[in-house]
Amino acid sequence: MTTTPPAGRAALLVLADGRFPAGGHAHSGGAEAAVKAGRITGPDSLAAFCRGRLHTAGLVAAALAAAAALGLDPAALDAAADARTPAPALRATARKLGRQLTRAARAVWPGDTGLAALAAAFPRGAHQPVALGLAARAAGLGPLDAAAVAAYESVGGPVTATVRLLGLDPFEATAVLARLAPELDEVAVRAADAAERARLGGPAELPAAASPLLEIGAQAHADWPVRLFAS
Incomplete structure (x- = not known):
């Protein structure tokens, strides 16, 4: 007997794959600064x-991605992302990654009008979670899928970088990442629920969990003359 897989499962794997050419491999998600600081x-x-990052920056990114996948205004979401990212270095990184992700997603899912509009509106790149949500939408995925990818990326990058x-x-x-799986699922659900609330109440309903050490570390890291990762 043949079992039909859920719609979008393969697309979800493609988007979450670390080999997807969106530039994430060049970034440590704050791990390089944390290693140097002895944390x-x-x-x-x-x-x-990773647990701290997941429940702060990861939750925020997951909610933004879910909201974009749900069809909320990308410009409003991008402004919300800016407001939730105090460090200029992190805002620049988020836009660089968003530009690369948009480029990759348009090549993989050509003809999608949402991605084309995003590229036209943000030639220097929208925030990466916003681009991720629109890429998920282009792939036929839903808000929970987009949130799950964003949550996974928030810890997968630092784990790989630390190796x-x-x-x-x-x-x-990898065992660290695997043991976080239940919390990844929980954060994705919370983020998708927040996106649903934002559909009625606007981006102000999205989480704004702070991670000061990540912000401070990112700003200091940007000034290092020699570093292994871009951020």
Whole structure:
């Protein structure tokens, strides 16, 4: 007997794949600055860092992505992302990644009018979560799917980067990510619920969880003359 997979499952895997050419491999998600500051030294501190990032920056990104996938105004969402990103270095990074993601998504899902409009409205790039939500929409995915990808990216990048930064055992690093899976699911659901509220109440209904150390670390990292990752 043949079982038909849920619609969009393959597209979700494509979008969440770390090999998707959206530029994320060049960024550590704040892990490089945290390693230098001594806040990440091994698997336990990596888990603590990722958990904190997931429930702050990850939740915000997931909600923005879900809202974009739901069809909320990208310009309003981009402004909301700006307001939730105090550090200029992180805003610049988010737009650079958004531009690359939009370019990749338009190549993969050509003809999508939402992605074309986003590229025209933001030639220097919209915030990455907004671009991610529109890419998910172009792929036929829903708000929860977009939120899940954003939540996963918020911790997957730092985990991968830490393997290179510390020479951490890849098995131990991946175990950190796997143990966070239930929380990833929880954050994705919370983000999708927030996006639903924002459909009626506007972007102000989206989470604005703060992560001051990430902001401070990102701004300091941008001034380093030598670094392994772009952010």
